[in-house]
Amino acid sequence: MWVLTQKINEREDKNFSRKCLLCRLQFKGCRADYLSHLSRLHNMQLGQPENLVFIDDLLNCIETRLESLHCLFCNKLFKNQTVLKEHMRKKQHKKINPKDTEFDKFYIINYLEMGKNWRQVKNEPDDDDDDDELSNAENSDRRVSVGNWSDWEEDEDKVENPVVCLFCERSSSFDEIQSHMNNAHGFDFTRISVDMDFYHQVKLVNYVRRQVYMGHCPYCDKILPNRRELLEHMSMESHFIVPQMQLWDQPEYFFPTYENDSFLCHLNDHQDDMAELHLSKKMEEDCHIGSC
Template sequence: MAVNAEGRSLSGVQDSILEPLSFPERAGRGASPEQGGAVPCVLCSESHPPSQTESYLRHLVQQHKLVIADVKLIADFSRYILYWRKRLTEQPITDFCSVIQTNSEGPVEKQERYFLLCDALPEDRILREQLQQKRLEEVLEQQQQERDEQNFQRTCLFCTDEFTGNRSLLLNHMAKEHSFNVGLPDNIVYCSDFLNALQAKLDGLQCLYCERTFRDKVTLKDHMRKKQHRRINAKNHEYDRFYVINYLELGKTWEEVQSEDDREMAEDQDDDWSDWQAHPVRVVCLFCEHQSETMDKIYAHMQESHGFDLQKLKAELDLRFYQQVKLVNYIRREVHQCRCYGCQEKFDSKGEAVGHLTEALHVMKVPERSSWDQPQYYFPTYENDALLCGLSDSESDSEEAGSRPAEASARVLRDASVLRQLLRDPRASS
C-alpha cells in the first residue's frame, strides 16, 4: 500500500507505521545524515537536503519501492547515492537489488514488488567499505589537527575560567574541577562542535545527562550537582560523531567494539560461570504494557486479563513457528493502530481498542489466514519484541527454520533491522 509523506495511505486510510517502533526499554537509533549539498534521488530528478535523510528514504520507498538497508552504517550517504545513481542508469535495478513481493497470496492488484539494495551484493559491500575507509582517514586527519592545535580558546562550561592553547587543558580542567568527564582528549574529534552542542543544551537550561529542562540556570546547576548529572547521556547518539571509536569499523558502534574487547578478555579468564545469572528478558503483553520475565507468565497474564490464549490458537490453526511470528507481528501492528483485528473497527486510543476486543469477545477471533500470513509480517512491529524469541516450535518447524526457535526468532529481529526502511510501509499494507 503506497503512502504519502504524512503516513496516510493513498486510499485515504491513515494506517502506516513510517518509523521503526521499539518498546520503552530500548530506544531505536536513527541514521545520521551526511553534511553537504542536496542529495539527488537515485531514480528520478527529485532532490532532498542532507538533513532530511528520512524524507529521502521515504521518497524511495513510496515512489520507487526501493529500500536501502542499514543506512545508518553508510559512512558518506551522499557519495553512496551518487555512485548508485550512476550505476542504475547503466543497468536495470534487478541486476543489483533483491526483489521482495508483498501480499504474495492476495489479489494480484494488491501485490507489490520492493527492491532491496544491501551489502549482500559484493559491489555494495566494497563501496561501503571504501566510504568507511575514506571517512576514517578524514576523521583521523581532523583529530591530528586538533591534537596539534595551539590556538584553541574557550571558556569552561561550568565556570568563568578561560583556556587558550590546547583543547586538552579545558577538557582536563572540567574533569578535575567539575567532575565532568567526556573521555580522554585524544579520543575526541570535532571538539569545538562537541562543546558547542553541550553549551547549547546548557543555554537552553537542559540537563546534559537526563536532558530535562529547568526554569532557570540556578535550578539547573543545583540539579546537576545534587544528582551527579555532570556527564553526557550515553544513549544520546547525537554524540557518537565526536568519538573516534565510532569510525573504526564498518557497521559497528563503540558499544559493539567494546563488547568484542570484553569477550576477548573473558577468553583468558576462568570458564566457571556457575554463579552468573543473565539479566531477565522482559516480555511485553500483546494488549497492554504489562511485562513478565518468562513466557509462561506472559501467557498466563494474557489469558487471565484479556482472554487471549496463543497456545490454543497455535493448536487450532496448526501454526508453524514462522506463522506464529507473523500472527504476533500482525496483532502487534493492529493493536498499535488502535484497531480490532477481529472486526476491523477503528478506535481513538489503544485502550478503547483493547477494551472492545475483550468485551466483544473478538480477542480470539483471528481473521482469515490470508490477512496475516504474509511476507511483510515476518518482520517485527517492535524491533525489540522479546515475545518473538520465546515462541515454541515443533521438530518439523525446527528443520524448516534451520535452528532452534529462539535463534530463528532472533534472526527475524536481526533481519528486521536490515530491512528497517521496508517496514515503514509494507508491514502496514493489507
C-alpha cells in the first residue's frame, strides 16, 4: 500500500528539518524526535509517530491554523497569539479534535479499510444477535446517562495533568502551584522568569528539580538528609532564590529530571508574548487613530 511506503520513507528519513511550531528551535533529525519535542516540552499531543503519515502536511495544516489565530482543537478565533496560547494552555487544547475530519488523512487507521474512516469502522454493528436490540434496562441506562451530562462537563474542570511544586510534593493546576510557591516558599516564578526566554526557563526548572531530588540546596549546593530538612534549610537561609546562572545554564538541563514533568508544559516565551502584546496594542491604537 502506497500509504505504508510513504510512512516508511518518513520514518527512515534522518534529514528532516523544520522550525518548532511553538518555540524558536530549528530542529534537524527525524520526524519522531520532532513530535516528541512537541509532546515533551510543549504538551502538544498529536498521537504516536507510528500512527501518523504525511507528517509534513500535518504540521503545515497545524501551522496554518495557528498563524490564522484559530485554536487547534476547537477552531475558535482569537485576536492575537498571546490570547490564543493562553486559551490552548488553560483548556488543554494543544491537541487535535478527533471529530475534526480535516486531519483524518494523517492517521494510518483511516487507511485500514478502503472507503471507510475510523468512525465508520467503530460504529459498525457487532455480529452477535444479542446486540441487535437494546433491553429495557439498557434503554433506561441510556436515558439516565443523557440526564447526567452535567456531571461529565464538570469533570472537564478537574486537573488531568497536575503540576508538582518545584520544592515540595504539593500538586495542583499550574496557576495554583505558582501561587503556592509564592506564598509557601517565597518563590515567585512568574516574576523570576519574566526576562527569561523559553529555554532558560526549561533549564532552570530542570536544574531545581534535579537538585531537590538529590537533596541538594539549589542555591548553595548543601546536602541535606531529607526533603523536610532541605526545605527548613532553604527557608532559614532565604535560599528560595535563583542561583548563579552558570550553575544551571548548562546543556544537560535541557533534559527533564522527571518524565512527563507537567510544569515544563506550561512554560511560555515571555519575550515573544510581550512583543506580540505590544504589537497588538500598537495596532489597536493605530486603528483608533485612523478612525478619528
